[in-house]
Structure formats: C-alpha cells, structure tokens
Amino acid sequence: MNLAWRRIIEKYSLPKLDFHALRHSYASFMVSRNVNFKIIQEQLGHSDIKMTINTYSHFNQKE
DSSP, X not given: OHHHHHHHHHHHTOOOXXXXXXXXXXXXXXXXXXXXXXXXXXXXXXXXXXXXXHHHGGGGOOO
C-alpha cells in the first residue's frame, strides 16, 4: 500500500504525508463535519469507541 500511495502523491503533486497521516486527517475532517463517532470508529476499525473519542474528540470542541 505504501508504494501505491507514494506513486499517487508523486503523480498528483500532493503533500508528502504518510498513509497514517492521511488516515488521521480523514478522521479529523469527519469529526469537524459532525459525523457520529460510531461511524468514524467503524470506518477506522477501532475495536473500542473510547479510542476514537479520546483520539479525535478535541477536534469537535468549540473555542
């Protein structure tokens, strides 16, 4: 998967993020769009929703 991802980055001149950073960015974006944490948990494959909430809930807090 990493080789395929690197090729996509090069082909489209995207920022050089590793695949994990892309996953984290996606989850953060979903939180910012108020997607239910259960859906995000399932998409990321976390076995426990607490992990998803603990990792990403700070993106949902209003300042």
